[in-house]
Amino acid sequence: MTVAEPAPAHAAAPVPPLAARARSIGGSPVRDILAVTARPEVINFAGGLPAPELFDAEGITAAYRAVLAQAPAQALQYSTTEGEPALRSALAGRMSARGLPTDADDVLVTTGSQQALSLLATALLEPGDTVLVENPCYLAALQAFGFTGARVVPVPGDEDGVDPDALEELVLRERPKLLYTVPSFQNPTGRTLPAERRAAVASVAARRGLWIIEDDPYGELRFEGERVPWIASHEGAWDRVVLLGSFSKVMAPGLRLGWLRAPAKLRRACAVAKQAADLHTPTVNQLAAARYLADRDLDAHVARVAGVYRERRDAMLAGLAEALPEGSVWNRPEGGMFLWTRLPESYDTTALLAEVVRHDVAYVPGAPFYAGEPDRSTLRLCFVTQTPEQIREGLRRLGRGLRGR
Known part of the structure; x- marks a missing residue:
């Protein structure tokens, strides 16, 4: 008895493409950085996360x-x-x-x-x-x-x-x-x-x-x-x-x-x-x-959180001059979670990030935050997630990473 050969499989037609808006809009560089720096030994100034130990659990x-x-x-x-x-x-x-x-x-x-x-x-x-x-x-x-x-x-x-x-x-x-x-x-x-x-x-x-x-x-x-x-x-x-x-x-x-x-x-x-x-x-x-x-008294809870965040901001401000290259400038926020820094014009913070991460510290380059022509010498530092001691150590690592360019 002869067994019939199976019919040749036809190539499946491709599915229709994604919408143009989905193809044109990329992911979040911040999320990408957090994925790369998830190792516990990394002191991460890149995130925008509130301090979990301060949650009123x-x-x-x-x-x-x-x-x-x-x-x-x-x-x-x-x-x-x-x-x-x-x-x-x-x-x-x-x-x-x-x-x-x-x-x-x-x-x-x-x-x-x-x-x-x-x-x-x-x-x-x-x-x-x-x-x-x-x-x-x-x-x-x-x-x-x-x-x-x-x-x-x-x-x-x-x-x-x-x-x-x-x-x-x-x-x-x-x-x-x-x-x-x-x-x-x-x-x-x-x-x-x-x-x-x-x-x-x-x-x-x-x-x-x-x-x-x-x-x-x-x-x-x-x-x-x-x-x-x-x-x-x-x-x-x-x-x-x-x-x-x-x-x-x-x-x-x-x-x-x-x-x-x-x-x-x-x-x-x-x-x-x-x-x-x-x-x-x-x-x-x-x-x-x-x-x-x-x-509960949410305002009282927020006041306690803000007091801790102020100490952490002050710790970061105290260490920036030593960590950053000469000619850098930064601001002094009156609240919130972030501090903005501009390095000398010769620095590209996107290109430098990989070297800095090798020193177990991270920041967010400033370029993705610009709708127009970016200032590539800028970076964002989040100061609320680490203790003052961790911030001081993180800034020492940041200084070494920037000097190793």
């Missing part, structure tokens, strides 16, 4: 236990897209107490403030729209805007942040949809936009027609000086400024809890976009956060 655990014991059916069930009323009310109260009258209905709870940024990009931007950003700018914001096909244009500024006159010139010339800014203890530079500039930025937006996304994940982490009012609190800004907030830096990032405060029409558009993204932020996390705010 006891208080957060108690809040979850209370919620799951007293309202398990609610905590484990679907919730509304806008967020749990108890949490929205608590967030509105905190904003109102800080000079920005807010109702619970003004607030949309998001899965981290990064989701808020993504929702706003979806709701506001069409391919080809122009977005104005600080220079340098928070890296994940550049990614979020890039995914929409928007054109991202940096606004000139100085050590204090955005120049309002340069902003107005760009608004007139480029006709942008929005300005994105982190005005308090900015990522990556740690700088803070002064009160008079905030008022001027609000005035430009009111007179020229511009949305402002005011991202404030670090504002409560102030070590010294007086709190500067939000741009959103200035006259004429209420109908065009979206304020973003987060518990990631003041409570714990693993909760993935953020929020946006926005005018009604834009807030509703973001809610529709969120329905398509994840339906709602996890109910149990929202209820636990609301319970924590009711039972």
Whole structure:
């Protein structure tokens, strides 16, 4: 009996390509660096992670236990897209107490403030729209805007942040949809936009027609000086400024809890976009956060964290002159998590990173944070994750790595 030969296999047709936006937007260089420097012996100034030993684990655990014991059916069930009323009310109260009258209905709870940024990009931007950003700018914001096909244009500024006159010139010339800014203890530079500039930025937006996304994940982490009012609190800004907030830096990032405060029409558009993204932020996390705010003193906890961070900032500032090459300059942030450094022009911090990592220390090169032509001599240092002793040792290693170029 003859056995038939199997029919020749046909080559499978290729699957359709990824969307153009997915092909054109790269990953996060910061995440790539953290993967390379995950070895425990590395003193890592590259991350933007809060200090885990300062989390109020006891208080957060108690809040979850209370919620799951007293309202398990609610905590484990679907919730509304806008967020749990108890949490929205608590967030509105905190904003109102800080000079920005807010109702619970003004607030949309998001899965981290990064989701808020993504929702706003979806709701506001069409391919080809122009977005104005600080220079340098928070890296994940550049990614979020890039995914929409928007054109991202940096606004000139100085050590204090955005120049309002340069902003107005760009608004007139480029006709942008929005300005994105982190005005308090900015990522990556740690700088803070002064009160008079905030008022001027609000005035430009009111007179020229511009949305402002005011991202404030670090504002409560102030070590010294007086709190500067939000741009959103200035006259004429209420109908065009979206304020973003987060518990990631003041409570714990693993909760993935953020929020946006926005005018009604834009807030509703973001809610529709969120329905398509994840339906709602996890109910149990929202209820636990609301319970924590009711039972604990978050402001006192933040004050303790800020006190520790101030010691760590001071330790880094004390060691920079010896660690960095002559001619380097750096700033003195009044709060937050980051310090910005510029080495002499002959240094390329991206090219130097591999040599520095061989000395078991790491930083983030400044180049990825620029929407336009980068300053390749810059770098970002995070000072909150290590103890003062570790910071001093890390700076000694950094000095050796930079001298070994």
